[in-house]
Amino acid sequence: MTRTPQIGFLSDGRRLHLQDGPIDLIVEACGGEKDVQAAYQAAARRFTGLLDELCGELKLLRRAADPRQNRLQGRVARRMHDAVAPFAADCFITPMAAVAGAVAEEILGAMLRGAELKRAYVNNGGDIALHLADGEHFVVGLAERPDASGLMRTMIVDADDPVRGVATSGRHGRSFSLGIADAVTVLARTASQADAAATIIANAVDLPGHPAIIRCPAKELQPDSDLGSRLVTRDVGELSAREIDDALESGAACARKLLAAGLIDGAALRLRGEMVIVAARAIEMPGLQAPLRGRALESAMHV
Amino acid sequence: MLTDATTVTADDKIRCDACPVMCYIKPGAAGACDRYANHNGELVRVDPHIVLERTVSHGGRLVPFQATGDWDGKIVHESSVFVTAIGAGTTYPDYKPAPFIVSSEIDGIDMVTVVTEGIFSYCGVKVKIDTDRYLGPETATVRAQGEAIGHVTTSEYGSQMLSLGGVHHLTGGSKKEGRVTCDALMDLSNCKPVELTIDGGATVVVRAGYPPIVNGVDEERMRVGCGSATIGMFAKQWHGKVDEVVVVDDHITGVLSEHQAGKLLDIPDTGIKMKGRRSTPGRYFQVAEPGTGWGGTKISDPLSVLGPFDPKKARPGTTMLMVSTTGEHAAYYELDEALKPVEKEMPADLKFSVERIQENCEPALCTVLFMGGAGGSLRAGVTDNPVRLTRSVKDALTRVTSGGAPVYVWPGGGITFMVDVTRLPAGAFGYVPTPALVAPIEFTLKLSDYAALGGHMDHVRPLASLKDNTEFRQTPSLQPAPGRRA
Numbered sequence: 001m002t003r004t005p006q007i008g009f010l011s012d013g014r015r016l017h018l019q020d021g022p023i024d025l026i027v028e029a030c031g032g033e034k035d036v037q038a039a040y041q042a043a044a045r046r047f048t049g050l051l052d053e054l055c056g057e058l059k060l061l062r063r064a065a066d067p068r069q070n071r072l073q074g075r076v077a078r079r080m081h082d083a084v085a086p087f088a089a090d091c092f093i094t095p096m097a098a099v100a101g102a103v104a105e106e107i108l109g110a111m112l113r114g115a116e117l118k119r120a121y122v123n124n125g126g127d128i129a130l131h132l133a134d135g136e137h138f139v140v141g142l143a144e145r146p147d148a149s150g151l152m153r154t155m156i157v158d159a160d161d162p163v164r165g166v167a168t169s170g171r172h173g174r175s176f177s178l179g180i181a182d183a184v185t186v187l188a189r190t191a192s193q194a195d196a197a198a199t200i201i202a203n204a205v206d207l208p209g210h211p212a213i214i215r216c217p218a219k220e221l222q223p224d225s226d227l228g229s230r231l232v233t234r235d236v237g238e239l240s241a242r243e244i245d246d247a248l249e250s251g252a253a254c255a256r257k258l259l260a261a262g263l264i265d266g267a268a269l270r271l272r273g274e275m276v277i278v279a280a281r282a283i284e285m286p287g288l289q290a291p292l293r294g295r296a297l298e299s300a301m302h303v
Numbered sequence: 304m305l306t307d308a309t310t311v312t313a314d315d316k317i318r319c320d321a322c323p324v325m326c327y328i329k330p331g332a333a334g335a336c337d338r339y340a341n342h343n344g345e346l347v348r349v350d351p352h353i354v355l356e357r358t359v360s361h362g363g364r365l366v367p368f369q370a371t372g373d374w375d376g377k378i379v380h381e382s383s384v385f386v387t388a389i390g391a392g393t394t395y396p397d398y399k400p401a402p403f404i405v406s407s408e409i410d411g412i413d414m415v416t417v418v419t420e421g422i423f424s425y426c427g428v429k430v431k432i433d434t435d436r437y438l439g440p441e442t443a444t445v446r447a448q449g450e451a452i453g454h455v456t457t458s459e460y461g462s463q464m465l466s467l468g469g470v471h472h473l474t475g476g477s478k479k480e481g482r483v484t485c486d487a488l489m490d491l492s493n494c495k496p497v498e499l500t501i502d503g504g505a506t507v508v509v510r511a512g513y514p515p516i517v518n519g520v521d522e523e524r525m526r527v528g529c530g531s532a533t534i535g536m537f538a539k540q541w542h543g544k545v546d547e548v549v550v551v552d553d554h555i556t557g558v559l560s561e562h563q564a565g566k567l568l569d570i571p572d573t574g575i576k577m578k579g580r581r582s583t584p585g586r587y588f589q590v591a592e593p594g595t596g597w598g599g600t601k602i603s604d605p606l607s608v609l610g611p612f613d614p615k616k617a618r619p620g621t622t623m624l625m626v627s628t629t630g631e632h633a634a635y636y637e638l639d640e641a642l643k644p645v646e647k648e649m650p651a652d653l654k655f656s657v658e659r660i661q662e663n664c665e666p667a668l669c670t671v672l673f674m675g676g677a678g679g680s681l682r683a684g685v686t687d688n689p690v691r692l693t694r695s696v697k698d699a700l701t702r703v704t705s706g707g708a709p710v711y712v713w714p715g716g717g718i719t720f721m722v723d724v725t726r727l728p729a730g731a732f733g734y735v736p737t738p739a740l741v742a743p744i745e746f747t748l749k750l751s752d753y754a755a756l757g758g759h760m761d762h763v764r765p766l767a768s769l770k771d772n773t774e775f776r777q778t779p780s781l782q783p784a785p786g787r788r789a
Contacts, residue, residue, distance in 0.1 A: 021322030022336035055323035222335070223316055223327040273478075 005051075007044045016040050020051045023103055025124050031117040039111035039120065046110035050076065050103065061095045062226035064088065076106045083192035086263055087200050094226040100127035101167050101195025108191075122191075127167040127198075129191035132159040140166055157187070163265050165191035169198035170270075176218050176225065176232035180247055180271065181205035186255075187266040187279075197264045205251030205269055212237030239272060248276045317341045424739035426675035427468025428491050429721070431459065432507065432515045433525035433667035435553060435628055437593030437601070438463045439504020446500045450483040451476070455501060461525040465499070465509075467491070473738055485738035492673050492724045492732040492740065505595060511671035512725045518595055524664035526628035530557035530598065531586045533628055536663070537656060538564035544652050547573040547623040551590065551608060551632070553599030561585035574617030574642075576610035598627035605634055612642045624653050630660030670723065673705070673732070675742055677718040693718055706731040706743040720744075 005020035016027040025047070029039040054061070057077045067088035070081045072095070079102040080095035087093045104122040108129040111120055119138065120131040130138055137158045157163050169175070170183035177199075184202040188194035207213060214235040218227035221234075239247070248271050255267040255278035266279035316327045319334045326334035328341040340347050432438065438455065439445075445453045445465050453467030472484040490497050496510035508516035515522045527533055530552030538559060541548050548559035559565040560573045562585025579590035590608040594601020602608060605625040612621075619640050626633040635653060636644035649657075693716075703710050703718065708726035713719040724732075733741035 021324050022334070052323050055325070058324070221329070221332060223329060 005044075005047055007047070016043060018043065018047045018107070020047065023047075023051055023100075023124065025104065025107060025122055027107065027111075027120075027122050029111060029115070029117050029120040031115065031119075035115035035117055039115040039117055042110045042114035043107050043122070046107055050106065053077075054099070054103075061099070062224070063094060064092050065095055076102050079105060079192050083190070083196040086261070087196065091200070091203075092230070093196070093200070096226045097199040098192040098196040100124040101129065101165060101191035101193070104129035104191045105165070124191075127191055127195045128165065130157060130164045130166065132157070132164070134159050155187070161187075161265070162189055163187040164189055165194035167191060167194035167198040169195070169202040171202070171233045171236070175199075176221070176227055178203040178227075178230060178232060179206040179251065180213055180233055180236045181251060181269055182272065183268075183270045184251065184255075185268045185270075186264050188264045193263065197258055197267070201251050201255045201258070201267055201269065204254035205247050205271060207239070207243055207247050207250075210239075210243070212239060244272050244274050247271055248274060252276045252278050315341070315344050317344065317346050319346055321346075423675035423677075423742055424473055425470050426473075426488070426673065426740050426742070427453065427466065428488055428724070429456075429672045429674060430465040430467060430491065430509055431670045431672075432463045432465065432509065432522075433461060433665070433669070434463055434515055434517060434522045435461070435526045435599030436463075436517045436522065436595040437504065437553060437599055438465075438507055438517065439501030443504055444502045446502070447487040447497060448483050450480045452480070452484040452487050452499075455504070461528075467499075468740075481738045485734050485740065488673075488740055489732050489734050491671050492727075492742070493730055494671075494725060509669045509671070511669055513669060514667045515669050520595065522667040524629045524631065524661060525667045526552070526598070527630075527660055527663040528628065529555040530628055531555045531562065533557055533626075533660065534559055534562045534585065535564045537660065538562070538568060538570075540656050540659065541624070541653075542568045542570065544650070544656070545624045545635075546570075546621045547575055549575070549577075549605070549608070549623065549625045550628060551598040551600060551602070551605055551625060552628045553591075553593045554588075555582065556587040556590045556598070556608065558585045558587070572616045573621050573623070574613035574615065575623075576613060578608050578610060597632045598629070605632070606636075606644055609644070612638060612644075614642060617642045624649075624656075626657055626660060628660075629664045630657045633657040670725070672721045673724050673740075673742060674719065674721045675740070677703075677720070677744055702747045704745045704747065707745070 005018060008017050009015065010017050010026065014028060016025075018025040018027060025043075027040070027043050029036045031039070053074050054076060057072055057074060060072060061077055061080065065081055065084045065088040067085055070078055070085070072078045072081050076099075077095065080098040083098035083102060084093045084095055101124070104124040104127055108120060108122045108131055111117065111122075112131055117131055118133045119136045121138065122129045128140075132138065137156050140155045140157055157166070165188045166185065167188070168183050168185045169177060170181045171177040171179065172182060179202045181202040184198050184205065186194045186198040186201065188197055213233060214237075215231035216234045217229040218225040218232045219229055221232070248269050251269045252267075255264065255269065258264045259266070259278055259280060266277070269276045269278070315330045319326045319328055319339050321334075321339050322336065324335055326336075326339075328334045328339065328346070330341045330343060333340040441455055441457060443455045444451045445455060445467060452472050453465055453469070456464045456466040458464055468484055468488045473481050473488075476484075487497050487499075491509065491511060494511045496508050496513070498506060498508050500506045505518050507518075528536065530550035532555075533550040533552075534548065534557035537548075541559060546560070548557075550557040556577065556579065558575060558577060560570050560575065563583075565585065577587045577590060579587040582588050591600035591602045593599060596602045597605055600608075617638060619638050619642065621638040623636045623638075623644060624633065625636065633649065633654075635647055635649035637647050639645050703712055703720055705720065705722040706727035708722050710720040710722040713721070727743070731743055735741060
């Protein structure tokens with residue numbers, strides 16, 4: 001099969017767009033011209049064949065992760081497993097829950113091996129791996145749905161923060177969710193960890209047994225879904241303000257546990273326009289501020 | 304078209320071979336990438352960015368997979384494929400945030416299509432409802448689920464007009480008002496039926512491309528003209544077959560014997576007396592209250608618009624046809640000895656004329672134009688110098704489309720456009736909880752013009768050598784150059 005990834009620049013000529021099968025990456029590197037070029041070349045090189053590599057172990061990746069041992073071979077696959085392993089003892093989770101973040105991390109890693117960059121990010125459909133040299137920062141925009149004109153909140157991720165991964169999960173995404181969150185955005189040390197944790201927290205934003213929530217076995221929607229016959233959320237009807245609070249609190253309780261365990265650095269949970277922030281006092285979701293309307297979005301990213 | 308390696312299982316699932324994930328895809332569903340779908344057992348590539356689940360479920364148009372040759376992995380494969388913005392930006396399920404820039408060669412001109420999805424909080428729909436029936440007074444509030452979402456605006460020939468949405472209802476009122484407005488706009492834009500109630504008026508179910516349902520009754524036809532116009536059109540055909548014709552109309556009711564058209568044919572007076580206010584001979588305003596009965600009035604008995612016949616002029620045996628402007632209602636009368644009209648079986652040639660009126664009425668439809676303004680940030684995604692994009696649109700160098708459909712760009716400042724929602728693929732509109740609508744918008748221009756805009760020429764892909772020729776080819780369905788026509 002002559003399948004080649006799609007590699008090109010976006011309209012701004014600055015950001016690289018990489019797409020292969022279900023993987024879709026937006027990449028940006030800042031630094032010297034030569035370094036940026038080298039980084040993009042490294043990204044494109046590493047990206048080519050990456051999907052095939054993952055698919056080679058797809059069967060195992062779709063099985064519940066074994067909390068005690070990592071039997072996967074590929075670097076990305078192993079990283080996926082490592083990211084979900086802390087959750088595997090307590091609930092059903094497969095390495096697929098961290099695939100987007102793990103891929104983003106891998107591409108960013110390849111870029112940094114080949115170049116000296118001031119800042120860089122690899123955005124894999126909202127799961128983002130960050131690089132920040134000393135003194136640099138990123139402004140991360142939280143959108144209810146990703147769009148430049150609709151940013152709700154912005155967060156500043158500083159080089160001094162431990163955060164190098166941002167991920168969002170929720171029922172509107174391409175992956176299925178067991179919960180009802182519109183979006184849960186997580187800050188963590190790595191993109192794969194953020195990805196896995198966002199999945200777990202989004203699943204916890206839920207109102208079990210609520211009649212207005214329509215659920216359906218995952219395999220009825222996607223026969224080979226790693227979630228098998230588990231019920232995934234298809235639609236959420238009217239919820240009272242109280243119910244919205246309850247569902248968010250259930251997710252926030254989960255997020256606080258992960259925060260205490262050092263698995264995440266912060267989380268923003270959103271449901272029906274309401275938002276709950278869980279973060280260590282020291283971080284306070286740094287720079288959480290009013291909408292960024294009208295400002296240059298140069299360093300803003302969609303989450 | 305199936306490829307060799309694509310296998311179909313017993314229960315119609317398809318194994319997609321487009322990438323090594325090799326998804327099993329159920330009929331009507333999409334693979335993990337959202338780019339390939341199972342459409343009745345065939346693997347189809349969805350028009351590159353359309354979100355397919357909705358497309359399939361709404362019977363949208365799908366592009367056959369691999370119509371010719373092997374797919375080379377590029378988004379734009381065939382030059383005839385137009386890349387739409389649907390799903391490029393942000394529609395459900397939150398697809399990739401970034402707009403794409405794609406170049407493809409169309410008719411020998413290197414085209415650049417910048418596809419994006421705009422979020423429009425300044426947006427709404429204009430609804431044209433082809434009906435004579437009275438829907439409500441001008442400026443009356445239009446409601447959905449009890450919430451104000453717009454108003455009745457000035458009517459057009461044969462049609463009632465509604466103006467719905469807009470920033471005031473979307474974000475200026477209560478939270479619920481905004482949400483209901485947003486839902487109604489999105490459903491109307493996606494060609495779904497929406498029930499609207501008009502203060503002091505009717506309840507109407509509006510669905511783009513379908514007849515309106517007014518107070519539970521399907522509208523079939525829009526009128527051929529007002530009552531007076533109908534007299535003018537058909538006077539000759541009635542001449543000699545009937546003594547008097549009244550065309551009942553909420554606006555102008557026409558009377559054959561008094562009308563100029565009747566005079567020219569030497570049709571004698573019949574002694575008829577009309578209620579209402581005489582405008583000019585044979586033309587009457589306000590013969591009855593507006594409503595959903597005959598000819599957009601509220602009457603169900605046409606004789607109620609007549610006074611007693613003038614005994615000095617009328618004679619027993621006078622024949623009279625009464626008909627509504629759409630021909631949907633018609634009755635035939637003869638005056639008895641007391642000069643009272645008595646309903647009789649309608650002669651065949653008059654039935655024929657009623658059918659002719661019906662035939663000349665166009666099917667009544669609801670049509671919905673989405674109207675929105677493309678604001679600053681959206682333009683910034685296309686070029687570093689947004690106002691140049693605006694100017695370029697004004698100069699007709701840049702063609703604006705919405706989901707591939709032609710738009711009309713309103714002259715003046717900004718990029719305010721209108722598009723017929725039935726011309727977009729199904730499910731093209733989305734929303735954000737702001738609340739605001741998400742609509743696709745594409746800007747297509749010559750590469751050379753794109754360069755002049757400040758576009759990044761070396762990064763457009765795949766770039767064939769620029770042909771130094773001629774005009775951007777205008778297709779017949781294209782909008783006129785904005786501002787150049789009255």
